[in-house]
Amino acid sequence: xxxxxxxxxxxxxxxxxxxxxxxxxxxxxxxLNFLLIPILMIISFLTYLKVESLDIAAYIKKPIFILYIxxxxxxxxxxxxxxxxxxxxPSLAIGFLLLAATPSAVASPMLTDIMKGNVPLSIVxxxxxNLVAPFTMVLLLHIFTSKVFxxxxxxxxxxxxxxxxxxxxxxxxxxxxxxxxxNKTKRAYSSINIITxxxxxxxxxxxxxxxxxxxPSLAFIDLFWLYVFFIxxxxxxxxxxxxxxxxxxxxxxxxxxxxxxxxxxxxxxxxFNPTIAFLMVxxxxxxxxxxxxxxxxxxxxxxx
Numbered sequence: 001x002x003x004x005x006x007x008x009x010x011x012x013x014x015x016x017x018x019x020x021x022x023x024x025x026x027x028x029x030x031x032l033n034f035l036l037i038p039i040l041m042i043i044s045f046l047t048y049l050k051v052e053s054l055d056i057a058a059y060i061k062k063p064i065f066i067l068y069i070x071x072x073x074x075x076x077x078x079x080x081x082x083x084x085x086x087x088x089x090p091s092l093a094i095g096f097l098l099l100a101a102t103p104s105a106v107a108s109p110m111l112t113d114i115m116k117g118n119v120p121l122s123i124v125x126x127x128x129x130n131l132v133a134p135f136t137m138v139l140l141l142h143i144f145t146s147k148v149f150x151x152x153x154x155x156x157x158x159x160x161x162x163x164x165x166x167x168x169x170x171x172x173x174x175x176x177x178x179x180x181x182x183n184k185t186k187r188a189y190s191s192i193n194i195i196t197x198x199x200x201x202x203x204x205x206x207x208x209x210x211x212x213x214x215x216p217s218l219a220f221i222d223l224f225w226l227y228v229f230f231i232x233x234x235x236x237x238x239x240x241x242x243x244x245x246x247x248x249x250x251x252x253x254x255x256x257x258x259x260x261x262x263x264x265x266x267x268x269x270x271x272f273n274p275t276i277a278f279l280m281v282x283x284x285x286x287x288x289x290x291x292x293x294x295x296x297x298x299x300x301x302x303x304x
C-alpha cells in the first residue's frame with residue numbers, strides 16, 4: 001500500500017495525533033499562528049485543482065436547490081439547535097447556536113473528497129455559505145442574545161474571499177495550462193490536505209491547551225455535548241435532501257457538520273464570555289475525530 005493510501009485510510013489517526021501534540025507541545029504551535037491563512041489557502045487550492053469549473057456552473061444554473069441548502073444550514077438548523085440546547089444545557093445554548101450558524105470550513109470540500117462525495121457541490125455550498133453567513137450570523141446573534149454586534153463585515157468578506165475565491169480562480173487557471181501534470185499528481189492531493197488539516201488542528205489546539213488541561217472536568221462535559229452535536233449535524237445533513245443521490249448527500253452533510261470553527265472561535269473570544277470561547281476551541285476535537293463516525297454512518301446509507 002502506498003504512503004498516500006495509508007494516510008487517506010488512517011486520516012483519523014493523523015488528526016488525532018495533531019490534537020495530542022497540540023496539547024503537549026503548545027509553545028511551538030503558538031509560534032505557527034501566522035501560517036493559518038496560508039495553510040487554509042493551500043487546502044482550498046489543492047481541492048479546487050481536482051474540480052472542473054463547468055461542474056460548478058451546472059449547480060449555479062439551478063439556484064433553488066442551493067438556496068434551500070443555505071436556508072437550512074444557516075438559519076433553520078441554527079434556530080433548532082439553539083432551542084434544543086437551551087433545553088439540554090442552557091448555559092451553552094448560545095455557543096452551540098454560534099457553531100451551527102457558522103458557514104462551511106474551507107476544508108469541507110477536501111473532507112467531501114475523502115468521503116467520496118460530490119466535491120463540486122461541496123465547493124458551491126462552501127463559497128456561497130461563506131458569503132451569506134456574515135449577514136445570517138449577525139441576525140441570529142442579535143435575535144437570540146439581544147445584543148448589537150459591531151462586526152467588520154468588509155474584513156470578514158475579504159478574508160473569506162481570500163480563502164475561497166482566490167484559490168479557486170488560481171486553480172482553474174492552472175488547470176487550463178497544466179492539466180497533464182495535475183492528472184499525474186492529483187492522487188496525492190487528498191493525503192497532502194489531510195496532513196495540512198492536521199497542522200491547522202495542531203495550531204488551534206496549541207493556543208488553548210492551557211485552558212483544556214486546567215479544566216478537565218468541564219472539558220469532558222463540554223466534549224460530550226459537542227460529540228452529540230456533531231453526530232446530530234451529520235445525520236441531519238444526510239437526510240435534509242433524502243431524495244438526492246448518495247454523493248450529494250455526503251457533500252451536504254459535511255458542509256453542515258464541518259463548519260469554520262476557527263471563525264466561530266474568533267467571534268466568541270471577541271463578543272462572548274470565556275465559557276463559550278472555551279466551547280469553540282474544544283469543538284476542534286470532535287471536528288477532527290468524528291469523520292470516522294461519519295464514515296461508519298455512511299455504511300447504512302444506500303446509493304441512489
